[in-house]
Amino acid sequence: GDVAKVGQLVNKPQSAISGEEGINLEEIREFAKNFKIRRLSLGLTQTQVGQALTATEGPAYSQSAICRFEKLDITPKSAQKLKPVLEKWLAEAEHWNQKGQQNLMEFVGGEPSKKRKRRTSFTPQAIEVLNSYFEKNALPTGQEITEIARELNYDREVVRVWFCNRRQTLKNTSKINVFQAQ
Amino acid sequence: GDVAKVGQLVNKPQSAISGEEGINLEEIREFAKNFKIRRLSLGLTQTQVGQALTATEGPAYSQSAICRFEKLDITPKSAQKLKPVLEKWLAEAEHWNQKGQQNLMEFVGGEPSKKRKRRTSFTPQAIEVLNSYFEKNALPTGQEITEIARELNYDREVVRVWFCNRRQTLKNTSKINVFQAQ
DNA sequence: AGCATAAATAATAA
DNA sequence: TTATTATTTATGCT
Numbered sequence: 001g002d003v004a005k006v007g008q009l010v011n012k013p014q015s016a017i018s019g020e021e022g023i024n025l026e027e028i029r030e031f032a033k034n035f036k037i038r039r040l041s042l043g044l045t046q047t048q049v050g051q052a053l054t055a056t057e058g059p060a061y062s063q064s065a066i067c068r069f070e071k072l073d074i075t076p077k078s079a080q081k082l083k084p085v086l087e088k089w090l091a092e093a094e095h096w097n098q099k100g101q102q103n104l105m106e107f108v109g110g111e112p113s114k115k116r117k118r119r120t121s122f123t124p125q126a127i128e129v130l131n132s133y134f135e136k137n138a139l140p141t142g143q144e145i146t147e148i149a150r151e152l153n154y155d156r157e158v159v160r161v162w163f164c165n166r167r168q169t170l171k172n173t174s175k176i177n178v179f180q181a182q
Numbered sequence: 183g184d185v186a187k188v189g190q191l192v193n194k195p196q197s198a199i200s201g202e203e204g205i206n207l208e209e210i211r212e213f214a215k216n217f218k219i220r221r222l223s224l225g226l227t228q229t230q231v232g233q234a235l236t237a238t239e240g241p242a243y244s245q246s247a248i249c250r251f252e253k254l255d256i257t258p259k260s261a262q263k264l265k266p267v268l269e270k271w272l273a274e275a276e277h278w279n280q281k282g283q284q285n286l287m288e289f290v291g292g293e294p295s296k297k298r299k300r301r302t303s304f305t306p307q308a309i310e311v312l313n314s315y316f317e318k319n320a321l322p323t324g325q326e327i328t329e330i331a332r333e334l335n336y337d338r339e340v341v342r343v344w345f346c347n348r349r350q351t352l353k354n355t356s357k358i359n360v361f362q363a364q
Numbered sequence: 365a366g367c368a369t370a371a372a373t374a375a376t377a378a
Numbered sequence: 379t380t381a382t383t384a385t386t387t388a389t390g391c392t
Contacts (some may be wrong), residue, residue: 040222119389244366
């Protein structure tokens with residue numbers, strides 16, 4: 001059967017302290033909440049934390065793993081194991097941050113100042129072509145995206161994101177039509 | 183020509199205090215940074231802040247406006263004007279949050295003193311149905327609320343508030359905190 | 365002055 | 379974990 005997650009268990013008073021394993025769920029919940037706030041205060045993303053942990057600690061930590069810890073969508077055992085790792089790492093990150101933003105970024109390992117990509121402006125002609133492709137197939141394969149990008153002379157990634165956002169927009173507008181205001 | 187923004191000016195020492203207008207740019211920068219952290223600590227999005235401000239304060243505040251304030255992509259004059267508004271609102275939001283997450287969400291999403299919604303009169307039949315749902319589950323999900331609202335043909339927000347109030351009443355009378363958290 | 369939407373981030377599916 | 383969707387933030391535009 002399913003394994004219960006911290007987030008589900010923590011609201012059941014009788015299990016606030018998991019008897020056998022001696023895991024304090026309330027403590028974990030408190031830490032997870034604080035972890036998120038402290039992470040954001042440092043201006044770090046889940047991806048950055050995951051990558052930095054992967055570099056300094058042994059195993060791999062994905063963005064999803066950090067996300068799941070913060071949401072407590074994780075078993076008590078995993079949480080118990082992950083908590084000290086995150087605690088130690090975060091304290092260290094805060095320490096470097098004290099010495100300046102630059103030091104933190106070096107500790108984290110990312111490029112010091114990764115600038116946001118300039119917003120792309122599609123020409124009306126390009127949008128027309130994109131829409132005609134979208135009508136035929138809203139979910140093009142990687143190969144198709146590459147071809148469309150080449151035809152329009154735009155960056156492949158830009159075209160990929162355009163299709164993501166276009167699907168999103170369609171979903172949002174059609175949701176209103178189909179189900180009426182949620 | 184272009185108008186200089188706070189974010190550009192604040193790093194020029196000689197202009198830390200804007201002479202003529204007496205605007206303390208450093209203070210604004212400090213506040214903007216803190217505002218973001220405090221907003222995230224409350225778990226609020228820029229959109230939510232904008233909408234809430236639009237409801238309680240006079241003019242309209244878009245998500246873009248909040249975003250631009252946080253990034254200081256705004257003229258000193260605008261920043262100076264916006265700062266006290268945000269400061270006051272955020273302090274109030276934090277105050278409500280102290281009293282529980284539910285209160286904060288009501289403050290953010292609920293109708294303010296401005297054009298208050300007409301008080302809804304539930305029919306006895308509707309109250310009966312609501313109570314039967316409440317007995318089964320005092321804390322319905324957003325989806326469940328939507329469904330109940332549709333079944334009874336009441337506004338979704340009205341139903342949501344009914345559950346809030348019903349829980350509040352129960353809490354006040356029973357003294358036993360059924361819902362633990364907060 | 366803020367809408368529309370591109371880009372980035374978080375959450376979930378596979 | 380990795381892919382992909384869903385949500386949020388940021389910005390080009392007029």
